[in-house]
Amino acid sequence: MAKKTDITKAEGDLYLENLTKSFGDFTAVDDLSLQVPQGSFFALLGPSGCGKTTTLRMVSGLEDPTAGRIRIGDADITHEKPYKRPVNTVFQNYALFPHMTIWDNVAFGLKRRGIKDVKKQVDDALELIQLTQVAQRKPTQLSGGQQQRVALARAIVNRPAVLLLDEPLGALDLKLRRQMQLELKRIQTEVGLTFIHVTHDQEEAMTMADTVAVMNNGIIEQMGAPTQLYESPDTAFVANFLGQSNLFPATVVEVDGEDLVLEDPDGSFRMPKSRMGRNVSTDRGARVLVGVRPEKINIAALDAAAAGPADGNFVDGVVEATSFLGVSTQYEVRTPGGEIINVFAQNLDSQDLLPVASQVRLTWKPIHGFVLDGRQDIEAGVEIDPDALVVS
Amino acid sequence: MSTSTGPAAGASAPVDTRPSAGQRFSAWFGRNAIKIYAFFAFVYLLLPVAYTFAFSFNDAGRTNLVWQGFTLENWLNPCGAPEVCGSVVNSIVVAAVVTAMATLLGTLIAFALVRHRFRGRATTNLLIFLPMATPEVVLGSSLLALFLNILIPLGFWTVVIAHIMFCISFVVVTVKARLASLDPRLEQAAMDLYATEWQAFRRITLPLVAPGIAAAALLAFSLSFDDFIITNFNSGQFTTFPKFVYVSATRGIPPQANVIATAMFIIALAIVLISQFAGKRKREA
């Protein structure tokens, strides 16, 4: 019995080790390994159906893993009953108990653990989410945003070692969503619990999390700090799923010191070796994908730009389309080699707007680009429009 | 000017701006049709009850078919006629035992059918409907044949067994409907919040399904209390209230039967009103 009491009080980092879940012959989560440091805000980001909920359900004990292990600190909880784990979940649909008041909903977990005087803790939790005034109402009498906060309080009041949040903001409109993101982040900092936040909104993941894991088809494509994922994606999926990227194929000519000399239909250029993603081959003739974020490219009318020396890599082209977005203008530029390159230019001066069909020069610093393995789908992760998903 | 009262009358005389009597009647009728319909429906439904109620005050003597004068005697002495109260008590005891058993078994079956996948589940679902679809005469006579064949003496227990059999179906159907609308994630959320399987059932599932179970129990009680055909086949010398009324009909139903029936009606009405009132209070709280 001593072992069991240990598990409910387990704390430390959360480890998922080679975790696999199959439904029949479909593998929803495939040999997934990750470590979530205690007290951190961890986001699991990925498109619909990639296995996020399944992963969370294995951590909470509602789904039994086909293979692999789950540990919190030293305690192995892989096959422990859900009610024995120091893990609580904020469900995708809240799952508030409709026949109980808000107060009783929040008190539920504490009472089940046999804690006698729950009043102060419940009141504090309701205060934290600023809903003290509705404590005696039933869940159906609250707005969606309020219900979401109650679901959060109901989980947080137990001070679990790990708090799982399954797209808790999915049902909220954009404004409330942004507001709740800040609130969640504030609460996490205040109570210092480990948060695992599942979302398919990349902006949400990047603004809130210390560490983001990008998941696709049951595996983790890349994991790291938001800036690291954004600046140095490892795969085409990550490059396209997090923000936008211009990706174009090129071949390796040679390695020259710290630089990689590459060639594409628009000419040859250099990229630093330090900007290479996972599994990139530097053999002569190897195929790679070169990526540059649209906002890192400088666009200028060709005659003006040609006067000065080109700073870094450049390519010339023709503006095919422009759209004015307020803070910036988006240009689509076609290169002589047939590539379409997207550019976001800050609207510093509206006279600078370049009309369609103007000849332009695009320049970017090699250190701002990245080089990926060329043997992957260049379109991976691209059709998922994060704004469309916010609505769904 | 035509005297037709249909809408065509108005359409055929667009010149005359004053509405004709027919038009006025049809407009009035249009506004009040539902009320009129409801009035006649209630008269139709309540007339027998009113009749029964009135004749419970009849100073009947031997037969309660003709009005012979007002008396409170029947109400003051409801057990005055032989066997009336005995049969009522029998019916209540039978209905109570049947309700308890049928509700328990039926609820368990409903849980099994909704929550578990097992072989023969589809067949069970179908079989559950059979007692409801089969004519009572057939059920009653087949059961009688069964009891006679396996030499079970007819009486209280055969009536109870027969009633449980057909009440279970209604309980299963009622509870199943309630259970199917229950989100299984609520139980999962409870288990995530440290409730064991049993606690999750007791604190979440049971309270949420309880209204369905209560409705099923009331249904079972009234079905059992009310049943005559199956009871008549399988009761032997044992007398329930419906059977008593039927049997005494040949020699004149005593006014005490009206008293019992009226009391039953009032009690049922009171239960409905109280539960409605309680439900409203609960929603507003």
Ligand SMILES: Nc1ncnc2c1ncn2[C@@H]1O[C@H](COP(=O)(O)OP(=O)(O)OP(=O)(O)O)[C@@H](O)[C@H]1O
């Ligand atoms: N009980 C189950 N039986 C069979 N397949 C399942 C089951 N649960 C999930 N799956 C499948 O596993 C895959 C991953 O599902 P999961 O719910 O984890 O996705 P998700 O990443 O949470 O998606 P979303 O963002 O839409 O919530 C899906 O293809 C789904 O169809």
Ligand SMILES: [Mg+2]
């Ligand atoms: Mg999900």
